[in-house]
Amino acid sequence: MEKDITELKNCPSIERVHEILVANVETPSFPYITALLEFTIPQLFDSIRDSKILIQTFQTLIGLGNLLNRISTRQEQSELYISILERVFDEGLALNLVKGNPSPVEIREINKLVFKGKALAVVNEATTLSSVEITSECFKSTGGYVEYLSNSLLKLYSSNTRSDIIEEFLHSTLKFGDASVIKFYEIFFRESSWDYFVQSFQSMKKFQKKGYLKSLFNNYIVRIAPNSNLNALFNLLSFTSDVFDEMVIESIIQTANKSLTQVVAMILTKSDDYDFLVNKLITKWSNSTVIKNEPISIQESRTFMIMQLISRRKGSALTKDLLTNKQFLNAINNRLSSFSNNIKALGVVLVDYVCELNGEKKIFSLAPEVDTYSSLMVPNVDITELPAHDCWEALKLKETTSPIKIESKQDVSQDLDDDDDDDSLPPQTDVADPIYVKQLIEYFSVDTSNQNAYEMRRKALLKGPTLLHQKYRYGTEVHFYSEELLALLIGLDNHFDDKDFNELKLNNMVAVIVTNPSITTFMFNLLLTGDYSLQQRVLILSATLMAARQLRGFSPTNFPSQTLPEPLHRKYLELEGGSKYIDFIENEVQKELLADASAEAQDQLLGSGKVVRVSSRLKRPAKSTETPTAGFYTIIGKLFYFPLLNVWYEAGTIDIGHYSPVYIGHYIKTLALLIHCAYPSSIQLNDMVKEFLILSCNILRKISLEATPVVESIVTGVLIVCEVSNPEFLVTNHNDEIVFIQNWLSVSWELLVDDKLKSVAAGLLLRLQKLESSLERTIMDQSNSIIT
Known part of the structure; x- marks a missing residue:
């Protein structure tokens, strides 16, 4: 080998290089790899780049390690070496690295370089510093890299590689984050490969099983369950029944996904801890702190889980004893004592369902607002034992396609003065108006x-x-x-x-x-599951808000662009899509809410006792409204606000890349403006306020001030909450949230760079200071009443 290394340093012919590569492919040494990297590859790259023997040489531990080190340390030649690395990372890399019974130390090194992601990190750093163009899909994104690793694991499984090696690599692959892990399950949750994962899962330790169980159900099964045969999923996943505990079930509840909940309830029928877990759920369901502070969407999800579980114990001692169980009765009492109609409704629905399961007469008659949750009483999915092949076939039959993502065609450079006579359009023909x-x-x-x-x-x-x-x-x-x-x-x-x-x-x-207002449930499901562009999603939110306002009786208002010439007005709408409708309504609401604060500030500046002439044009215009649609007070929460709010909790997170703050901002803005048009008639207004404050605090804890659309939406929403809510109600029931928002604004106000946002935030701070004073007066009044 020493002779070969010397030759490589002295410009050998292509033929001789090939002979040397063949002779050393099985046992490359460090000096040999160094010679290839230092001399042969830079000198003869164009001639040997596609050499399979060269690629196999670097598909060894010593070859791969040195290649990655060279990419890290030789920035000027990184493009050259990355090109080799992209070819090294083919479907045979993992098999070549583990052949020959590697030692534990070698396995850990392979794991670090490949399955823990060092190779991806090295490439990301190099491409950032040198602007190298990547052609291999596996290095373009974390998802692509996880997909590559998953396929590599399949190769190892199918070649009967030692199970301890595979499991070490598997653990590393599943640590790349929730979004990327979905790629892993998309590859393994198939008839040809699922048994491999089950085999590894069953050999894991209990704490590892729990972690992977959450990952599997909360990131992948939650996505496919709504469009899948639930009995087939039950048969394929029932091997996990002994892993479920209170914490795992809690994570399922947090997804607020009914199909997933049904599958889990079916799986738990095989658990020995079934009754224990049901009692634990009821304990939390009855907790007064949970009742007061937990988002109503999650409380609904928890109620649905309990109903699914007890329905599969119909006629058992567990179900029969509930109506005499002190803890369950206390839970019902706590809920019926709540000021929230939604919380009361969940208690009524569950107790009536228990009566129905026991063959007894229902205690309550469902009022219209309670009927919102009667949909939780769904029939059980029958459990039938099926062979694995039949399960996979059943899942194929239930598959449905997602809505097609259609990008809008917009050409901002078109002339503005030719829209009335466009010769490129087809000639007009006599087409009858649609009548159906x-x-x-x-x-x-x-x-x-x-x-x-x-x-x-x-x-x-x-x-x-x-x-x-x-x-x-x-x-x-x-x-x-x-x-x-x-x-x-x-x-x-x-x-x-x-x-x-x-x-x-x-x-x-x-x-x-x-x-057809009931269509909103279907529409929000499309918003949650559909593969739509940002513009299409904003259009859904805009349509939701405008429909709610129309049902409320708010008359349409002329938009600012309508004062422009018609061609410019059309261009304005074309460029902005549906977002400007929400933005305009938000701006009008902001003006309205800040008018009083502005007037008060003016009075303080001018001093009291001075007469100020005010033009009638500057007075706040009367709100233009018509009679609301019959029953609007019940449907605004039931069909608009709460189903849209559920999208947040079912999605778990909203991530559409760079434009996530824009979309989240429109989402929160829509919720806030729905509260605005729900006032004062909605019977669920207090619940809507509660949910908005909880959501706002959760988001403010996570976002940065750079997410201006999100911050402005929350600030505007809290302003609306202050406007539509009784101050005493707010300080009595939501003081923690109000104080948190006030403190956050006080700390962040100086750091806000947008002038408009700073103005709105200042207006909110003034309102919150008033609330604080109101709280102090309330406390003083209560103290005085106690003393006297």
Whole structure:
């Protein structure tokens, strides 16, 4: 080998290099690898880059380690070495590294370099410093790297590699974070590979099983359960039944996913701790602190879990004894004593369900607001033992496709003065107006190659809202086609580049919701599970808010852009999509809420006793409203606010990359403005306020001040809360949240860089200081009453 190393340093021919590579591929030494990296590769890269023998040489522990070290230390040549590394990381790397019965020390080194991610870290650092372009999918993202590692593990399993080696690599692969771990389960949760994971899972220690169980259920099964055969999932996952404990079940409840809860309840029927776990759940469900402070969406999820579990013990001593169980009765009493209708409703629903399971007459009659939670009484999914192959086939049959992600076509450079006469459009033809909702759907879904496609779609966009408002009062046509129509509208693209497309599309979506408010549950499920662009998601939020305001009776207001010439107004709408509608409403609300604070500040500056002439144009305009839709006071929370709030808890997190703050800001803004239009008639207003304050505090604990859209939305929302809530109610029931927000604002105000945000935040601080004074007066009054 010494002779070969010397030759490599002295510019050998291509043929001789190949001979040397072949001779040393099985047992490369450190000096030999160094010679290749220092001389051969830089000198002959173009000639040997595709040499399989060269790649195999670096698919050894010593070869890979030195290659990564060279990338880290030779920044000027990193592009060259990364090109080799990308070829080294092929499907055979893991097998080549572990062949020959490696020692424990070698296994730990392989694990560190490959499965713990050192290779990815080295490449990320090098590409950041040198702007090297990466071509291999495995190095482009953490998800791609985890996908590569998962496929490598499959190779190791199928080649009968020692189980201790695989399990060490498996543990490292599953530590890349929740989002990336989904890639692992997408590869392993298949008929051909699932047994490999089960085999490794069953050999793990108990604490490891619990961690991986949470990861599996809360990150992957939660995504597929709503569209899957639950009995098939039960059969494939029942091997985990002995791992579930109180903490694991709590993590399932936090997802607020009903399909996942049903699967877990089915699996727990095989657990020896079934009754113990049910009693633990009821204990927490009855806790007065939990009742007061836990988000209502999570309380609903916990109630649903209890109902699912006790329904599978129908006729047992556990279920029969509940109605005489002191702890359960105390829980019902605590809930019925609450000021929250939602909390009361959950107690009523559960106790009536227990009565039903025991064959007894229900204690309560469901009021309309309680009926919100009657949907928790779902029939049990039958448990049937199935062979594994039948389970996988059943899952295939239940698979559904997600809505197609359609990016909007927008060309900001188009002329503004040619939108009335566009010669590129097809000639107009005589297309009849749609007269049925089914016909409206046909017009929207027409093949764009159809010669009448433009006129048909244009007619549908223009006539759709009127048709829906005419139809919904008679028959069930609107209700029957609402889901199909709404899904079609959300995914509709601007194929013909209409300037007013987004405005007309939004009007149609609003009309669908107004004429069938119960469609919101379906729409928010699309928002949660659909693969939509940011613009499409914002459009859903805009349609939700505008529909709620229309049902509330708020009259439409002219938007600022409507004072512009028509071509500029259309361009404004085209560029902004649906976001400007929410932004405009938010701005109007901010002006309204800050007007009093501004007037008070002016009075303090001018001093008391001075007469100030105020122009009538500067006075706050009266709010333009009509009579709310019948029953609006019940549906604003039941169909709009709480289902939209549930999206947050079911999603667990909102991450769409760089634009996450924009989307989260619009989401919170929509919740806040729903509270604004719910005032004063909603019977669930206090619950809505409570949930908004809890959510706001949770978000403020995590975000940075750079997320301006999120901060502004929360500040505006808390302003609305202060406006619509009784001060005494706020300081008595939500003092912890109010104090936290006030302290956060006090510390952060100087660091805010946006002038508008600082102004709104200052207005909120003033309101919160008033609340603080109100609290002090309340305490003083109570103290005086005690003394006297």
